[in-house]
Amino acid sequence: xxxxKGVSVKRGALVAxxxxxxxxxxxxxxxxxxxxxxxxxxxxxxxxGLIALSGxxxxxxxxxxxxxxxxxxxxxxxxxxxxxxxxxQSVSEPLKAxxxxxxxxxxxxxxxxxELAPDLLDRKPGQVSIGQAQRVGILRALITTPPLxxxxxxxxxxxAVTQKRTAQLIADLQRQKGFAALIVTHDLGYAxxxxxxxxxxxxxxxxxxxxxxxxxxxxxxxxxxxxRDAAVSLGALERAS
Amino acid sequence: MTLxxxxxxxxxxxxxILAPTSLSIAPRARxxxxxxxxxxxSTLGHALIDALRAQGVVVAHVPQxxxxxxxxxxxxxxxWREAEKALCMGHNPAxxxxxxxxxxxxxxxxxKRPWGWSRGMQQRFVIAMALIGAPALIVLDExxxxxxxxxxxxxxxxxxxxxxxxDTAMVLVTHDLGLAxxxxERLWVMSEGYLVEEATxxxxxxxxxxxxxxxxxxxxxxxxxxx
Amino acid sequence: MIQTMLSLVLRAVVVLVGxxxxxxVLLWNAPGDPAMAIAMARFNAVxxxxxxxxxxxxAGLDAGFWPAFKAWIGPLLVGDFGRSSVTGREVWPDLVxxxxxxxxxxxxxxxxxxxxxxxxxxxxxxxxxxxxxxxxVAMASTGAAMPAFWLGxxxxxxxxVKLAWLPAMGARTASHIVLPALTLAxxxxxxxxxxxxxxxxxxxxxxxxxxxxxxxxANSAIERDxxxxxxxxxxxxxxxxxxxxxxxxxxxxxxxxxxxxLGGFLVNAIDARDFPKVQAVVLLTAIVFVAINxxxxxxxxxLDPRMEDRDA
Numbered sequence: 001x002x003x004x005k006g007v008s009v010k011r012g013a014l015v016a017x018x019x020x021x022x023x024x025x026x027x028x029x030x031x032x033x034x035x036x037x038x039x040x041x042x043x044x045x046x047x048x049g050l051i052a053l054s055g056x057x058x059x060x061x062x063x064x065x066x067x068x069x070x071x072x073x074x075x076x077x078x079x080x081x082x083x084x085x086x087x088x089q090s091v092s093e094p095l096k097a098x099x100x101x102x103x104x105x106x107x108x109x110x111x112x113x114x115e116l117a118p119d120l121l122d123r124k125p126g127q128v129s130i131g132q133a134q135r136v137g138i139l140r141a142l143i144t145t146p147p148l149x150x151x152x153x154x155x156x157x158x159x160a161v162t163q164k165r166t167a168q169l170i171a172d173l174q175r176q177k178g179f180a181a182l183i184v185t186h187d188l189g190y191a192x193x194x195x196x197x198x199x200x201x202x203x204x205x206x207x208x209x210x211x212x213x214x215x216x217x218x219x220x221x222x223x224x225x226x227x228r229d230a231a232v233s234l235g236a237l238e239r240a241s
Numbered sequence: 242m243t244l245x246x247x248x249x250x251x252x253x254x255x256x257x258i259l260a261p262t263s264l265s266i267a268p269r270a271r272x273x274x275x276x277x278x279x280x281x282x283s284t285l286g287h288a289l290i291d292a293l294r295a296q297g298v299v300v301a302h303v304p305q306x307x308x309x310x311x312x313x314x315x316x317x318x319x320x321w322r323e324a325e326k327a328l329c330m331g332h333n334p335a336x337x338x339x340x341x342x343x344x345x346x347x348x349x350x351x352x353k354r355p356w357g358w359s360r361g362m363q364q365r366f367v368i369a370m371a372l373i374g375a376p377a378l379i380v381l382d383e384x385x386x387x388x389x390x391x392x393x394x395x396x397x398x399x400x401x402x403x404x405x406x407x408d409t410a411m412v413l414v415t416h417d418l419g420l421a422x423x424x425x426e427r428l429w430v431m432s433e434g435y436l437v438e439e440a441t442x443x444x445x446x447x448x449x450x451x452x453x454x455x456x457x458x459x460x461x462x463x464x465x466x467x468x
Numbered sequence: 469m470i471q472t473m474l475s476l477v478l479r480a481v482v483v484l485v486g487x488x489x490x491x492x493v494l495l496w497n498a499p500g501d502p503a504m505a506i507a508m509a510r511f512n513a514v515x516x517x518x519x520x521x522x523x524x525x526x527a528g529l530d531a532g533f534w535p536a537f538k539a540w541i542g543p544l545l546v547g548d549f550g551r552s553s554v555t556g557r558e559v560w561p562d563l564v565x566x567x568x569x570x571x572x573x574x575x576x577x578x579x580x581x582x583x584x585x586x587x588x589x590x591x592x593x594x595x596x597x598x599x600x601x602x603x604x605v606a607m608a609s610t611g612a613a614m615p616a617f618w619l620g621x622x623x624x625x626x627x628x629v630k631l632a633w634l635p636a637m638g639a640r641t642a643s644h645i646v647l648p649a650l651t652l653a654x655x656x657x658x659x660x661x662x663x664x665x666x667x668x669x670x671x672x673x674x675x676x677x678x679x680x681x682x683x684x685x686a687n688s689a690i691e692r693d694x695x696x697x698x699x700x701x702x703x704x705x706x707x708x709x710x711x712x713x714x715x716x717x718x719x720x721x722x723x724x725x726x727x728x729x730l731g732g733f734l735v736n737a738i739d740a741r742d743f744p745k746v747q748a749v750v751l752l753t754a755i756v757f758v759a760i761n762x763x764x765x766x767x768x769x770x771l772d773p774r775m776e777d778r779d780a
Contacts, residue, residue, distance in 0.1 A: 035389035035390075035391065035392070036360070036389055129278075129279070130278065131278075156386075158278070159277050159278040159416035159417075160416050160417040160418060160419065160457070160460055160461075161277055161416075161456055161457060161460040162277070162278070163460075164460045164463070165460075186389055186390055187390070187463075188390060189419075189462060189463030189464060190463055192463060192464050193463040193464045212464075216464065216466050217466075217467065226391050227390060227391060228466075229394070230390040230391040230393065230394035230395075231390055232466065233394035233397070233398065233423060234385060234390055234393060234394050234397070234417075234419070234420050234423065235417065235418070235419025235420045235421070235422055235423045235461065235462055236390070236419055236462055236463055237462060237463060237464050237465075237466045238419070238461070238462040238464070238465045238466065239465070239466050239467075240465050240466065240467050287682075290682055294684075301683075302679065302682040302683070304679045308675065308676065309675050309676050309678075309679055310676055310679045311676060312674075312676055312680075312693075312694050313774060314694075314697050314698065314771075314772065314773070314774075315693065315694070319693075323680075323683075323685055323689070323693070324683055324685075326685075326689075327683050327684035327685045327686070328684060354773060354774075356774060370683075371683075
């Protein structure tokens with residue numbers, strides 16, 4: 001469905017992405033992991049068509065990605081909303097942009113799925129917790145039922161307990177709705193626990209791709225091993241005793 | 242000498258941020274101050290630092306991100322010298338060299354400003370600076386969350402190694418019990434401004450007595466990896 | 469570095485040529501016959517049509533817009549400002565004389581303005597929200613809202629008419645400069661006070677300051693080494709703009725106080741459609757403007773080396 005083929009992006013003399021190839025089917029999740037500066041955010045911008053490619057192609061079912069209006073969930077949930085609008089107004093903005101009506105029943109159902117109290121949407125971004133704000137961010141992404149959702153470090157502003165709950169909610173919703181998901185994260189634990197495929201990005205190119213199980217057991221590259229060992233050392237992954 | 246403080250409490254606009262708390266910290270102790278966001282753990286960390294400093298104890302603090310520790314307009318050399326002066330210590334290049342090598346700070350250009358260094362190196366510099374006065378206690382406030390995992394893990398390992406053989410005690414403030422369980426032997430669990438549980442890491446992981454501790458323990462890590 | 473210099477020179481050329489062209493267009497299209505205006509200014513009387521035509525030919529006004537523009541800008545490129553259409557005297561020496569009166573006034577106004585603003589702003593920022601702060605801000609707002617011509621007249625009324633301490637008109641003695649300089653300085657001080665105050669408050673709100681305090685750095689050292697340099701950044705930016713506004717106010721103040729500076733020079737020249745003179749003033753102003761911007765740019769990079777890094 002989402003097909004990234006041999007994509008390169010240059011920024012001045014700097015090569016931000018080098019010959020990236022990835023694909024994501026409906027209902028599946030690909031996690032892109034790697035250090036900051038590896039090109040994770042550039043990849044998202046490239047998929048959204050915000051920057052020009054210097055090589056390669058990004059398509060959805062053979063056509064342009066723009067046509068399906070993919071949604072984006074950002075890292076800083078509170079900064080992602082207009083502070084002067086109620087969350088309800090912010091959430092209905094993508095619907096207005098596509099001239100779609102607000103389906104109150106569906107909205108209520110989505111809220112329930114995200115463990116959001118119905119009246120919470122009448123507050124402003126500054127009046128809810130970061131965890132709640134991020135769930136509203138996910139709600140906004142889901143409201144137009146896009147077939148593809150991009151998650152840019154969706155959990156890194158949340159605390160450990162909230163991270164795990166939110167990740168589970170995203171996974172449950174994905175099972176119901178069947179969207180394709182691309183998660184960009186530096187948290188290997190999250191990537192391993194909630195994706196179908198892991199792509200390790202380093203200095204603009206994909207070092208290795210594998211299933212989470214294969215990656216956790218035996219990373220193919222030195223850098224992959226370093227990433228896994230760091231995740232163990234920081235307690236994101238736990239060794240069975 | 243065991244450090245102890247009593248009656249720490251913080252109120253803001255009539256709201257209790259931190260209920261009255263007393264603590265004691267043995268030399269060389271490694272303690273995790275854990276809790277969900279908004280539980281008051283950072284407030285307790287700050288109150289602890291202020292109270293100990295008022296007793297004349299040398300305490301050091303490492304904020305979450307180097308952005309919160311370094312002035313972008315000032316060079317690294319300036320920051321180092323300033324930290325020495327704040328401790329009423331003379332300039333000692335040998336001490337700096339020793340701390341740099343202990344924390345794996347490769348030759349860094351000290352005439353550069355923070356943004357001329359990588360974030361990982363900035364954070365190590367901040368930790369090295371905290372250790373100048375051989376403090377009785379170093380409080381680290383989420384020291385790894387702003388760093389890449391590989392760099393974060395290396396930094397924590399280097400700090401662990403350095404502190405072995407020193408009298409300096411460590412308090413690691415974090416929301417992540419997974420991280421704490423790998424680094425500390427005792428835990429203080431915070432919930433809604435109260436210190437609700439205090440026990441060894443082992444005990445809290447296997448037999449938590451409060452709901453807050455149980456929740457943290459249950460969400461400790463993402464996956465269990467076979468050996 | 470060479471690239472920076474080149475782009476700077478290019479920008480300067482664009483500004484200078486642009487402002488020369490715009491002024492020429494404005495003067496050319498101003499209502500009334502320019503030749504008539506020149507002739508009337510020259511002979512100080514109503515003149516017959518043939519004399520006007522003669523003046524028109526002499527000033528090159530009969531050849532159309534572009535030839536006239538070229539005839540003026542050509543010699544200028546080799547540093548010749550030309551001769552006045554009215555008196556026939558060379559423009560350059562008269563211009564130099566006028567500038568000789570204007571620049572001490574400008575610098576004195578700026579210096580006094582800063583000398584008033586700095587302590588007021590520091591005082592106001594020492595306790596934000598206090599009565600003292602509000603009084604300072606209110607004074608600054610009032611000052612900024614007061615036009616120079618009105619403030620100038622008030623000062624004349626008080627110090628020259630009522631108290632008779634200072635002379636009001638002319639530029640004969642050193643004390644003649646006090647009232648016009650004060651008029652301008654109060655305007656400068658008003659806006660600088662607010663900028664410096666908010667610069668200090670913002671600098672005190674930076675997220676790394678609590679960590680410095682926890683590191684044991686003394687408050688006085690934090691103010692000196694970490695607050696002041698950050699507060700200076702917006703102030704320098706605005707200071708450049710302030711100079712530009714000052715040029716504007718200067719013209720008015722010089723006319724009010726009857727000082728023979730650039731202001732009077734310009735007003736007379738516009739009245740008489742004395743193209744070469746007007747153009748000379750405009751060009752001079754544009755050069756000063758470009759130079760100020762250049763200086764601010766350099767100073768800015770010295771204060772905030774992050775800018776340099778971003779350029780590279």
